[in-house]
Amino acid sequence: MAKKYDVKEYNTVKDVILEACRTYRNDVAFRVKIKPGKNPEYKDYTYEDFLENINAMGTALYAHGLKGKRVAIIGRNQYHWVVTHIACLLGGIVSVPIDKELPLGEMEDSLMRAEVDAVMFDNKYIENIEAIKANGRTSIKEYFCMNDTPDGCLSAEQLMEEGRTLIAGGDKTFEEYESDPDSMAILLFTSGTTSKSKAVMLSNHGLAINVSDLLVFEVFEEHSTNIAFLPYHHILGSTGMIFCIADGMRTVFSDGIRYIKQNLTEYGVTFFLGVPAIVDKMYDQVEKGIEKQGKTKSVAFAKKLSKFLMFFHIDIRRKLFKTIIDQLGGELRYIISGGAPLSARVESGFHDLGVEIYQGYGLTETSPVLAAENFEHVKHGTIGVPLPHVVAQMKDKDADGIGELCVKAPNVMLGYYKNPELTAEVIDADGWFHTGDLGFIDKDGYITLTGRKKDMIVLKNGKKAFPEEIEMLIARIPGVADCFVYGEPIDGDFTDLRIALEVQYDEKVCRETYGDIPASELKEKIWTQVKEINATLPHYKRVTDLYITTEPFIKTTSLKIKRKEQLAAVLKAKGLA
Numbered sequence: 399m400a401k402k403y404d405v406k407e408y409n410t411v412k413d414v415i416l417e418a419c420r421t422y423r424n425d426v427a428f429r430v431k432i433k434p435g436k437n438p439e440y441k442d443y444t445y446e447d448f449l450e451n452i453n454a455m456g457t458a459l460y461a462h463g464l465k466g467k468r469v470a471i472i473g474r475n476q477y478h479w480v481v482t483h484i485a486c487l488l489g490g491i492v493s494v495p496i497d498k499e500l501p502l503g504e505m506e507d508s509l510m511r512a513e514v515d516a517v518m519f520d521n522k523y524i525e526n527i528e529a530i531k532a533n534g535r536t537s538i539k540e541y542f543c544m545n546d547t548p549d550g551c552l553s554a555e556q557l558m559e560e561g562r563t564l565i566a567g568g569d570k571t572f573e574e575y576e577s578d579p580d581s582m583a584i585l586l587f588t589s590g591t592t593s594k595s596k597a598v599m600l601s602n603h604g605l606a607i608n609v610s611d612l613l614v615f616e617v618f619e620e621h622s623t624n625i626a627f628l629p630y631h632h633i634l635g636s637t638g639m640i641f642c643i644a645d646g647m648r649t650v651f652s653d654g655i656r657y658i659k660q661n662l663t664e665y666g667v668t669f670f671l672g673v674p675a676i677v678d679k680m681y682d683q684v685e686k687g688i689e690k691q692g693k694t695k696s697v698a699f700a701k702k703l704s705k706f707l708m709f710f711h712i713d714i715r716r717k718l719f720k721t722i723i724d725q726l727g728g729e730l731r732y733i734i735s736g737g738a739p740l741s742a743r744v745e746s747g748f749h750d751l752g753v754e755i756y757q758g759y760g761l762t763e764t765s766p767v768l769a770a771e772n773f774e775h776v777k778h779g780t781i782g783v784p785l786p787h788v789v790a791q792m793k794d795k796d797a798d799g800i801g802e803l804c805v806k807a808p809n810v811m812l813g814y815y816k817n818p819e820l821t822a823e824v825i826d827a828d829g830w831f832h833t834g835d836l837g838f839i840d841k842d843g844y845i846t847l848t849g850r851k852k853d854m855i856v857l858k859n860g861k862k863a864f865p866e867e868i869e870m871l872i873a874r875i876p877g878v879a880d881c882f883v884y885g886e887p888i889d890g891d892f893t894d895l896r897i898a899l900e901v902q903y904d905e906k907v908c909r910e911t912y913g914d915i916p917a918s919e920l921k922e923k924i925w926t927q928v929k930e931i932n933a934t935l936p937h938y939k940r941v942t943d944l945y946i947t948t949e950p951f952i953k954t955t956s957l958k959i960k961r962k963e964q965l966a967a968v969l970k971a972k973g974l975a
Contacts, residue, residue: 405614405786408606410577411487414644419449422646425621429650429665430477438664443477445646454561455554456485456572461564462540464516465571468585470494470509470538472527473520475626475651478544478554480639482518483630487583487602489572494585495631499955502526509536511597512585512815516540524548579603582812586633588762589954597815604765604809605637611785611809612641615772616756618732622647624669625661627676632956633766634736634758638671659683662727670730673737674744675957677755678873680726680733681744684751687725697722701750715752722751734758736767737956739847741870742779749776757781759847761833763824765809768833769845780844792839793830796862799838802851804830836864853961855885858894861938865961868931868939872899875927877908877920880951884965886943887974898943899928900968902950921946945972 408414422445433439443451459469469486471493473479486493494512496505498520505526509517517538519527528548530536547553552560565573577583583602587595624642626649628635642649650665652658655676661667672680688697697719704715716723723730733748736758748755754773759781760766769790771782784790787808792801810831813821824832836854837847849864856862865883872881880902885895901924912923925944932940945968952960952967 405610408610410579410602410606411484411583411609411640412577412602414606414609414640415449415452415484415488418644418646419445421445425646426648427643428477428480429648431651431653434653445643448481448643451481451558452485452488453565453573454558455481456489456491456561456575457564457569458557458561459485459491459516460489460572461560461569462516464491464540465575466490467515468492468494468512470496470512470514470517471519471631472496472498472505472517472523473544474498474522475630475635476520476544477651478518479520479630480649481558482542482544482554483636484640484643485572487605488577489575490577490581492582492585495636497587497589497629497631497955498523502529506530506533506535508587508595509538512587513537516542518542518544518554520544521546521548577602579606584633584636585815586631586762589632589956589958596817596820598762599812599815600633600765601812604811605640607787607807608637608765608767608785608809609641609644611787612637612767612770613644615770615785616641616734617772618645618647618669620646622668622732623666623729624649624671625652625658625665625667626650627652627658628671628673629955632737633762634671634760637766638734642669659725659727662730665727666729667727668729668731670733672733672735673957674735674740675738677733677735677740678744681747684722684725685747688722704750713752715750719751723753726753732756734770736760738958739781739866739870741873743874745778749778759845763811763831764805764807764833765811767809768805768807775844777842777844780840780846783843783845790839790845791830792837793832795838800836800848800862801838803833803835803837803845803847805833806830850961855883855895855897857885857938859938861936863897863939868897868899868935868941871931871934872901872928872941875901875924875931876911877903877924879904879907880959882951882959882961882964882968883941884961884968886969886972890974896942897940898945899941900945900947900951903946903948905948917946 424444426442427445427448428443430441431438432441469491471482483493494514496508521543541551543551544554579602582599584600586598624647630636652661700718704718733755740757745755756771758767758770760768768788769781769784775783789806793804795801806829834851835847836849836851839845849866853865854862868883869881878901882900884898886898888894888896928941952963
């Protein structure tokens, strides 16, 4: 059964940050690379430095008339992104994180919908910013730059210098501001996998409570090092950032996905927060390394040995698999995966090597974490148990016991901005938030999700199939870079569907695995393995049609397939829409 935890409740994000900066005053909060290359140089910011920077930034934003206003943040993960965001949360300024990868039109539309008053941007995206400024369609009055400053624009450092001067002159307005726990702290757009993105209003208290829960539920060693890989404009990235601060971690920044292995080693990273698409790739690289060294059989034997010893509470995994862990930087101890289902194979695989990996589950609308695993609650294939402040139940169960996951929790959103009708669709009259995810809760309190309600394929016989469930199995086939399962109409009848599969294959991996063969033969090789998977599934869930392509699927910037758009594209290509 799930253990009950005594949680220290933080009322606001300010409570979280002030306590962390007092407790870890002299510890390094952020390490920033200021000179890349063979002999890189770094700058460290202690927790004391960090708080001073927040106060300076907040005081300057107040001086520019932004108290009670809205500030958009657009850019890569970096130190001044964090300082700006936290200053907003502490000072009653609504932070509006915007996806830096959005096309110009969508970026401008988001800024207009959010009615922002100022923007802090990364100079890498200056072209979009200049175009938005020239168009004059937004309500933006102030433009600030995180890094190198364009003409006529204050940089983050210049802003903080302004703030320091004001503080030295006795201005304590920002520092003395008392946050309203129930006020909107963040206005964040969903990634919009099935429809136009929704503007979600998250409260200061909801964010603080979610961090409170995570601090007692996810416990790591002191002085852990976190790499800020997950984009901060996603709620898991930004709440994860606050959690790492609250836990006294040192945060470092990635140079990009190509350099992830190098960065893990360079900084001695012990903690990694990511999405399954990245975590899967990390594990695939580990497996390829084992295979390349001809150690597949010896590693399999070593895993059996370590599992046997674990029964006697003897844990030699990190010694036994040291050379493998060295491929991950040598210090990596914990991975938390969220944003999409993680395969049980990858989860158990990392665990067997001595890298503890836990799944978390949540939505933008829930600030975000609702359920998770930790060292006391692990059941591979589930998303763990509800966090301490979350009450969960499955509503409208079908004959198989599958229902929709619904929750009550203080970290549930205030609502969708200027859209009470849509809000009412997901938060019912009794206060239950409907997640749109289907699954079941077992007798021990563990939650298993089977798929999204809106993605569910309903067959003519009434049976239901969930694409994600099948896709996780297909993804294991060598050479499958990505896969998309959908309901294909039989003879053009959209009330009579069969399970179809489109596979995006990796040409290089396929050549290495199957040889240099034509696409028709490759399809047969993949189809043979699909049939083996079919044999393990109930008849109604079996794939009956396979299509292969090298074309990437339509995705969000968080690497989730835009299922509605992808389905429309697939059906159109086949003349079915």
